Amino acid sequence: MKKEDIIKPENLVYRRTPVLTDNVMHYCPGCGHGTAHRIVAEVIEEMGIQEKTIGIAPVGCSVLAYNYFDVDMQEAAHGRAPALATAVKRLKPDFFVFSYQGDGDLAAIGTGETIHACNRGENITMIFINNGIYGMTGGQMAPTTLEAMKTSTSPYGRELSMMGNPLKITELLAQLPGTCYVTRQAVHTPALVRRCKRAIRQAFENQKENKGVSFVEIVSNCNSGWKMTPVAANKWLEENMLPYYPLGDIKVSK
Amino acid sequence: MKELKLMKGNEAIAEAAIRCGVDGYFGYPITPQSEILEHLMLEEPYKKTGMVVLQAESEIASINMVYAGAACGKKVMTTSSSPGISLMQEGLSYIAGAELPCLVVNVVRGGPGLGTIQPSQSDYFQTTKGGGHGDYRLITLAPASVQEMYDFVELGFDLAFKYRNPVMILSDGAIGQVMEKLEVEDYKPRWTDEYIKKSFPWATTGKNPGEDHAIITSLELDSSKQEQVNIRIQKKYKECEANEVRYEMIDCEDAEYIFVAYGTSARICQKAIQLGREKGIKIGLLRPISLWPFPNKILEEMAGKVKGMLSVEMSAGQMVEDILLATKHKTKVDHFGRLGGIIPTPQEVLNALETKIIGG
Numbered sequence: 378m379k380k381e382d383i384i385k386p387e388n389l390v391y392r393r394t395p396v397l398t399d400n401v402m403h404y405c406p407g408c409g410h411g412t413a414h415r416i417v418a419e420v421i422e423e424m425g426i427q428e429k430t431i432g433i434a435p436v437g438c439s440v441l442a443y444n445y446f447d448v449d450m451q452e453a454a455h456g457r458a459p460a461l462a463t464a465v466k467r468l469k470p471d472f473f474v475f476s477y478q479g480d481g482d483l484a485a486i487g488t489g490e491t492i493h494a495c496n497r498g499e500n501i502t503m504i505f506i507n508n509g510i511y512g513m514t515g516g517q518m519a520p521t522t523l524e525a526m527k528t529s530t531s532p533y534g535r536e537l538s539m540m541g542n543p544l545k546i547t548e549l550l551a552q553l554p555g556t557c558y559v560t561r562q563a564v565h566t567p568a569l570v571r572r573c574k575r576a577i578r579q580a581f582e583n584q585k586e587n588k589g590v591s592f593v594e595i596v597s598n599c600n601s602g603w604k605m606t607p608v609a610a611n612k613w614l615e616e617n618m619l620p621y622y623p624l625g626d627i628k629v630s631k
Numbered sequence: 632m633k634e635l636k637l638m639k640g641n642e643a644i645a646e647a648a649i650r651c652g653v654d655g656y657f658g659y660p661i662t663p664q665s666e667i668l669e670h671l672m673l674e675e676p677y678k679k680t681g682m683v684v685l686q687a688e689s690e691i692a693s694i695n696m697v698y699a700g701a702a703c704g705k706k707v708m709t710t711s712s713s714p715g716i717s718l719m720q721e722g723l724s725y726i727a728g729a730e731l732p733c734l735v736v737n738v739v740r741g742g743p744g745l746g747t748i749q750p751s752q753s754d755y756f757q758t759t760k761g762g763g764h765g766d767y768r769l770i771t772l773a774p775a776s777v778q779e780m781y782d783f784v785e786l787g788f789d790l791a792f793k794y795r796n797p798v799m800i801l802s803d804g805a806i807g808q809v810m811e812k813l814e815v816e817d818y819k820p821r822w823t824d825e826y827i828k829k830s831f832p833w834a835t836t837g838k839n840p841g842e843d844h845a846i847i848t849s850l851e852l853d854s855s856k857q858e859q860v861n862i863r864i865q866k867k868y869k870e871c872e873a874n875e876v877r878y879e880m881i882d883c884e885d886a887e888y889i890f891v892a893y894g895t896s897a898r899i900c901q902k903a904i905q906l907g908r909e910k911g912i913k914i915g916l917l918r919p920i921s922l923w924p925f926p927n928k929i930l931e932e933m934a935g936k937v938k939g940m941l942s943v944e945m946s947a948g949q950m951v952e953d954i955l956l957a958t959k960h961k962t963k964v965d966h967f968g969r970l971g972g973i974i975p976t977p978q979e980v981l982n983a984l985e986t987k988i989i990g991g
Binding site for chain 1 (some may be wrong): 654655657683685689691692693695696698699700702703705707721725824835836837838839840844845846847848849850
């Protein structure tokens with residue numbers, strides 16, 4: 378059989394969504410960011426809203442997300458993405474607006490903006506990548522770092538009495554009347570990727586009905602920061618992250 | 632059609648915002664400028680012009696909301712007073728770095744720290760020298776009346792969009808709180824989304840099919856490219872310095888001595904000139920309206936004609952450094968100021984001229 382006989386539309390089993398650009402991603406091999414980007418982009422494609430979407434990139438590993446999503450993008454100062462998303466949605470209410478942040482950005486320096494955007498019930502989608510570490514700056518302790526977990530600023534493990542507790546900000550946000558959909562997902566297995574994509578679709582669909590904040594946490598890995606192979610990092614995620622950050626919907630408003 | 636009103640300086644800012652077609656105001660209460668947000672909420676411009684008004688959770692959130700609105704090509708603004716403006720410096724640096732247009736008003740109170748809620752002019756350095764990190768400037772307008780508080784809102788947006796740079800109205804607690812007569816103009820419609828999309832191709836207005844997506848960022852990891860960004864921004868500032876210097880001269884024709892003062896201090900100086908002239912001292916006033924770009928040329932010119940200049944500021948002496956640079960030691964220059972929220976009396980100002988410049 379020749380190559381030309383194989384390359385036919387009916388044989389196509391996978392293609393990259395056009396809502397991702399051609400730029401080569403800078404993410405480490407094995408990192409969950411690439412998958413999370415892809416499924417957000419696929420949802421935008423499937424909903425046909427590429428020209429009506431504005432995304433907000435954070436500071437952290439995904440700071441360059443604006444180079445990968447082929448929609449109009451704004452780069453926020455560290456932690457301020459929910460404030461940016463608020464203004465964009467208020468000024469352009471017929472647009473779909475999403476923010477994409479990591480744990481240091483969303484749950485440490487940007488806690489105020491996160492809580493108040495959720496409490497006001499801004500009609501936006503917030504994507505939150507939780508890998509328990511500051512990846513971009515080289516593996517420091519994050520608000521979500523687990524007890525006893527070693528990082529470059531907790532080299533002997535996170536000592537709760539000295540360094541505080543890992544923050545379950547997603548459960549906290551679910552308490553606020555301004556959030557309509559709060560869920561925790563993961564992307565380290567194909568089944569979980571499919572489930573996560575359905576959640577992200579729901580989180581974007583909710584914007585059509587002015588329901589308030591749709592918040593999707595994605596528990597992810599950081600094999601570089603955790604100093605593990607990608608396979609070992611995914612195993613460690615299942616054995617350590619998921620018991621503390623259990624997957625599933627936390628709040629679904631009717 | 633023009634209409635006469637009696638308003639506080641702060642209310643004039645809010646009224647001008649509604650009437651000149653501002654798209655969004657994001658702010659946080661702080662004395663002595665809370666009337667701006669209060670007046671906006673009372674007037675409900677979202678019903679009249681569609682203008683968004685939002686009380687944010689902090690000044691940090693406010694300025695970042697302004698960043699995002701400006702990134703959409705919208706006319707957006709925030710206002711605050713000194714401690715709140717300090718909190719906004721990070722955002723202002725990002726706005727300057729991403730080359731976004733916006734208007735920020737600082738109704739200055741005395742510092743440092745919490746300081747006082749009384750009027751001061753001690754934020755001159757912070758405003759005219761940048762304020763946040765990195766090489767950038769704020770185009771700075773200094774109103775000396777309620778009318779100018781009103782007028783500078785539209786002028787500020789014109790300059791902000793012309794240069795894609797943040798503009799600061801540097802007012803003070805006295806101009807913000809005083810009530811004066813002012814002329815207001817009819818409501819102007821806000822820009823349509825079609826107009827914004829056509830006029831500002833850099834803005835995030837939704838990706839056009841077949842075209843590159845818009846990216847608003849101040850990040851460039853490649854130093855050689857980041858240097859080019861800086862060079863482009865500095866070139867813009869040179870154009871500003873060439874085209875946007877604004878000042879007013881009062882009684883300068885026959886003056887032997889000059890007060891240099893802006894805002895409330897300039898108003899005090901006008902009375903001090905009267906008192907001085909009654910005693911036969913020929914004094915004039917040079918009032919910088921744009922504090923950056925600074926009126927260097929006219930100051931140097933005047934320095935060659937007069938016997939001395941007194942910088943009158945409600946600060947420990949900040950603008951006087953720029954006057955010294957501009958006048959190149961061609962005349963005697965000194966500073967007089969009251970601190971901590973005290974407004975000097977005209978007599979005090981005249982006495983300072985007599986002791987520091989005439990007799991000094």
